Amino acid sequence: MPSSSAASSSSAHSFNKILNVHKSSSRPRNATDVEESIKKLRRLILVDGIPSKANPSLRPRIWKILLRVHDISAETFLEYVGRGPCEVKEKIRNDTFRTLATDTGFKERVREDMLVRLLDAFVWRNHDRQESHQLGFTYVQGMNVLAAPFLYTMPSELEAFFCFAKFIEESCPLYVQPTLEGVHRGLKLLDRCLKIVDPEMYGYLRSKNLSAELYAFPSILTLCACTPPLDEVLQLWDFLLAFGVHLNVLCVIAQLLLMREAVMESSSPMRVLRTFPPLQARDVIGITVTLVRDLPADLYDELVRHPYEVSHR
Template identity: 45%
Template sequence: MPSPTKETRTLSPLATLPATMQLHPPPSSGTHRTLRRLQSAHSLGAKAAAQPSLISQQRFQAQNQQQRQQFQRLQPIQQKPPSPARRHVSTARSPQRGRANSDAAPVPTTTQLAAMAMTATRRSALSKRSLAADSMSLERLLRDGPPNDDVEGALESARLKILDQGIRSDSDGMSSLRIYVWLILLNAPVLETDTYLSLIHRGPSPAYSKIRNDTFRTLTTDPLFRRRVSEASLIRLLNAVAWTLHDTREDRTREPSIASIASSSRQSLDQLSSRPGTGHSGYGSGQSHPSSPAAKNRARALTLTTEGSETSMAAESGTYVQGMNVLAAPFLYAARSEAEAFIAFHQLLTKELPGYIRGAMDGVHKGLALVDKVLAIVDPRLSLYLLSKNLTAEIYAFPSVLTLCACTPPLPEVLRLWDFLFAYGPHLNILCIVAQLVMIRTKIMDSPSPNKLLRSFPALQADQIKRTTLAIIKMIPDDVYAEIVVHAR
């Protein structure tokens, strides 16, 4: 199932920023004048045979009005009106006039009208919510399954519950429900424990030495993680994942593949499965320019092939990259067994973030470029200031992109942020990083050396990051958002 669309996320009650962090300018005072000009444009352009007919425009306008009324009934929220350039103007024809309206906006082309219709269709995702599922708690929804076998509607309702209410947990971030919600949202197959044990019994993988070099320094400053997760558990999980990736790369079948085993035993999870579309990280914060020799050496070092391997497979998927230890840590912390953590982590790597472990981690570098691009759109002044200090995302955001912000404490806030990312797509991590920059904008602009400030991001505040991210989504052009969705593929 494709990931929830961009417009779905913009209709949440959380999309309103605090008064001190408004990112949108107020509507123009010339809104009504602009509408009259657009209406005049329709009148003047209706005679052109090459343009779409008024009947087509009325059909699109009627569909959009009906869908807007559905949204208002399903989720009444206070929203800032769209900018005049994106309003749907009335197609009622004004009296014909013979004058040339030189400043009138052109009539939308057929392509533009098709894009408008596509946007309206995507916005209708909220109408797929199950009203029966809305009345159920998240715990009951997972226990009893989707009412009336409406899987799609139940999933949409579950996502909105996660967005608005979160997953109930204690002060340490522990929840008996969270891992199962993650498994469902990641569309992870059911995995028997014996399958995981068979991978463990194969012994050290070709990536074992690399794994051992990283695991001892995973979240070393987080007492919650160190108290609950042992290094031995982390080694076993990463070693098992390395074996599966190694087998896939070599196109071998020493052990039955995860997919074949899971497909024969998908039961309850398959009924609700759907994929939506800081100092303690264990690697340095400073990064160099992607084209510099240092960056190339770093990318080569981070891409694990096999220590002592006689073959070079730089263009293919690796079996371990530095940083995977931090990415795996929250799964082990939230899961009730290593097998659960393994299949969720494996699904994230292979289905959601394959570009992050492929070759020289091209997906990560695409994500870093997108951080720079989005920041330039959202806050041009902040972007220019960072660039004037020779600070690109390659330098300060590499760990945050690679680990989905898991490198920034505290761990309970990481878990809450991941609830949001798994519900609506891990690709939103790019916008979450930009949101963190916006949240500390004043400190960055007032700092003569922002590099020191960005060596370790401030402590995560999941709820505020989500609110800021939802506001940023409205500012991103559709083509840029499409790049964000696919950058990790």
Template identity: 45%
Template sequence: MSPNSSSSLVNTKLPFVPPPASPQSPRRLRKYQSHQSLTSTSYSSFGQPLSSAVGLNGNNSRQRDAASNGTTQDLQAEVTIRTRGRARSNSESGSSNVVSLVTATAKTRRPARKTDSSGYFIKRSGLDALLRDGPADGRLLETLQELRLMVLSNRVDADSDGMSTYRIYLWLALLGVPPLPTDEYLELVHRGRSPAYTKIRNDTFRTLATDPLFKRRVTEASLIRLLNAVAWKLHDAQQQNVKQPSSRPSSRRKELLELAIDSPPTIKEEPESESAPPIKPAIYVQGMNVLCAPFLYAARSEVEAFALFHYFVTKECPGYVRGAMDGVHKGLRLVDRCLEIVDPKLATYLFSKGMNAELYAFPSVLTLCACTPPLPEVLHLWDFLFAYGPHLNILCIVAQLNRMRDAILQSESPNKLLRSFPPLEADKVISLTVSFVRKIPDDLYDDLVDHAK
């Protein structure tokens, strides 16, 4: 694909190019037509990127009651019941018909199910089909909500290394990141060393150093290029004295979920203080290398990883990369507050031993649990976080503590146990996180949503 401007990439109708059969194929720039359709519709309909996957916000009682049962099936059933006129997905129905999702270009739909030689049905991935076909007749909100429910109830198809042919396009669609011209990234790379280059080089060689999957697929050179390009981008924004707009993506997610369950949205937009100067993000802080690693691992090109990572640190979690990392420290205090509510006995025991989250949870908060192997489970957890809001990472950390509670309560020195968390099991962590949502008071949940801004 030849690089063009962002608008031309969005509006140009390209023929569908199927993904390669193996994730080990040469890494080339590929874009799904549905990604172009989603980003084009989101900009034209709302005037801003659809960052905005729906969050499990605590202000909507009906939604949180659905999440309280702790199972993704109950949450999906609740939303299905309350949605008027939404066709059922293939995973919800025994019928062979799926939701009709077509792009502007007429094409023959593939059958949702096919049979093998013995006549048994072979189920096609609903996520794959939804990404390929895109939204039908402008049904962007319904399609995105359908996509999130599928993320909640089904794993992304991937091999044993966590590599998927469409995961990166899922992340781009959920976060509303438009296609980026390759020349824009290359221009930043060709500028050479940024003011943060020395700091970046001091960190990159340590990035997931003990993870053979990451080291086999991602080179240190690509990590340096991407972080250096992001540093130049942030540096330019500071030099031009341009304030990064506040997108409040979590509020937008809440609005979309309320629309999906046929409930009137109640969004409170906080007025910006005219006297307070804008808080500028740092161009690089220690730990950004680990936060960047899963983007590079899952992406099919550095350009895709750059677009996602830059969007994430400037719109989703800018408080994590400011010089004082105030968003991370707020998140650590929220881990303690949420643990007190979810598991008072465990929280009391840890506090009695002087174990606050500041002592053991800093890497998990900053990197969205990317510091806890294995990497394929991290990618699965990120599918959930990008669909329903990165603020839920705080509850994911509490869920990991809850799964360790017996060992912690029996230990005289829990600090030794908490130096490194046990291997991540994303399915169990997600299930516990969904069950914890109903227990969190509304005011505390609002703090969760806003802590990284």
């Protein structure tokens, strides 16, 4: 049986092979080629995970491909930064100092001023784009935590900014509207999915008047980034960026199933649910993939669309 370091090295080689083909400029890359390489990346992420310890440059390169971030303009970013603090600067600064506050590795790599700069720049970017976009963006609760993995992972603030902006504006725009519409939709969908995949647990929580709004709000709002350790969060985000933010709802259910015994045995389950156990990304991903198969097609379709599709009601 190969050692874990040999397996990790082999996995890194597989990823590099795809990435090298992806960036090869020997011939123009058409949309079919790009989609094919993204499909291969997704499969590797699902089967092996990104071996970021063996090769730290892999994750940032893969995230940029999955997010389809091609245009990175230093001039544009510096122009936003040059404008200084935005109109909601106090709101931003009320949150940034406590972002992943207990994670020393994060604090060593990402200073508060980096977070502030990125979030100010994001607000300025959308200040300019409001006329041409259906949804406007400003700073809202939780955005600081969603920005944190990008600043931690990317080699520069510049790359972190463009990845974060693309992610927010295209992957989960409804999660960062002032009403947090996507988050509340996600919480309702969590209840509906839990009722199907584990009716007994759902019934027990409801008997204690516990809905997902009460115990899962931070996990849905931050795409599980509020549950340490950060290296496990990043592995989970590899999966979410590859297959879709909507799967975070099922990732939270997977965490509930991993703590099922403690929840079901507690006469006050909210005490257990107040602090989720340390994140175990590979276990959560494994359970999430099996949960997808248990959902009716129409409910899964609703789940897929909830982070971005504006409802016309």
